[in-house]
Amino acid sequence: MTLRNRDIATLFKRLADLLEIEGENPFRIQAYRNAAETIEGLAAPVTELVAAETDLTQYSHIGKDIAEKIEGVVATGRLAALDEVAQRVPPELADLMGVKGLGPKGVKALHDHFHIRSVDELEQLAREGRVRELSGFGAKKEAALLEGIHELHARQYQRTPLAEAEAQAEPLRAWLAAVDGVECIEIAGSYRRRRETVGDIDIVVACADGAAVMERLVRYDGIERVASRGTTRSSVILADGLQVDVRAVPTESFGAALMYFTGSKQHNVALRQRAIQRDLKLNEYGLFQGDDAVAGADEPGIYRQLGLVWIPPELRGDRGEVEAAERDHLPALIEADAIRGDLHAHTTWSDGRDTLEDMARGARARGYEYLAITDHGPRVRIANGLSPERLQTQAEAIAELDASLDGITLLKGCEVDILADGTLDLPDEVLATLDIVVCSIHYNLRQSRQEQTDRVLRAMENPYFMIWGHPTAREVNRREPIDIDLERCLEEAAEHGIAIEVSAQPKRLDLNDAGARLAREKGCRLVINTDAHSVGNLDLVRHGVDQARRAWAEAEDIINTRGLVELRKALRTPPGG
């Protein structure tokens, strides 16, 4: 199995956890955690960067020492420093830190006194009521730990997909907005940064009377329990286990609080350091010079005082956005209303729920100029994939409908399968009759990296390969991406003028933000498609726009922001086409 960036990051996080339990210098620990964040956020595989002898210290939070440690990991598969610490501190203790309410000091105390090593042992100890024997631990703490263990098991470390989080959070936002005196209310956190999944929900409320907000919060119907409650800050757990933190601030602090709770943590740290350099102090109440607030009511004012233009939340990840904002070189991010058509949609001809006509009318009702009908090719039998004969019949139906419908153009297309050997599941003479050919992988997901890469590169040699559909076949929280040399494939795609799909399906979001950013850097055009299997699915496009924005994409990078004539020019041109 290839060493993924996430695996390498995990080693450094674990090293940080164990050192923290040992009581090491907290800044050294933070340095390892910062480096882990950087590694996770890199678009290119670290293994390949090392193979190409890239200077890793060019990346933030990676210095000489950590660069060498990373090279060691790539060479040996092990982090020597971690192995060394593991001789003194049982590595399983890091898992105990996953229990809410238990930090490094608590883990060390429990281990020193009871010699426990696992969450299960802690659970047994707590059930027997023995944790309270330890000074610093009481009955309430013991109960809180049992609760924390329960939650750990229940949620299995899973983050909530953004679309699900929306369904939970928006009604609660509306519930709180009804409190008298609420001036502004926003959902912050990774939700506002539009990450594909969220760990919890952060709601920031501008209100003179915070107590009234908290009073209404705890009366919300969907609450499982109240984890903590104050007059300015409270936490509740919703019925499905999602945690919601609510923070009430005065109106003059709303921008600062919104910024603070939007994060990312790394972005906040960068801004606070910037404030310190200017003899200012930034906290969730405002930007202060001594005791005087110089900004705080709104975000643009704070950024301005720091010498920056306002940074859209999707860019706040300490990935170069502060430097870009300083030079006023931020991208003009794509907006949802810039999308003028969908190039990947299914109908009842294969596994869609709605008819060809319903889909066409639905797209027109959304204001689209065009819609590509791309039912499955024959390989996907379970989805009633189309044979060349049925595809021909469908083409006639599309042409007939297109002629009878004003205000939208229907494009004849197909979602062709990239077979295990890199051939496509329809012959070239059939593909030659189509306007749009989306090529996707649905089967043989477990091929080796070499096989998978060769497979896609071979497929791309086919002149009718126009769009690479959901390129890595990943599914959020459910299926890892296929093992493939993405960078190599994107270079090939750029060369042939193949557009890369950013699937807006919440379960796919494929390519993801880092992949889409890499695609742009390699010179590829992107296309935001819903892969709609119903009329309602067409509305999912905004989730794809979110991903593209996180990839720093502008409207110009996305081919389906163009009118039909320009779109055709932007697509790969097959021979004679």
Place this chain on the structure above:
DNA sequence: GCCGTTTTCGGCCCGACTGTTTTCAGTCG
């Protein structure tokens, strides 16, 4: 261990809440 618009040493984000403490440490975000 990283980093640099008071740079190669000396900082490194900071406030709220909880439980346990009898004045604050630990944890969280």
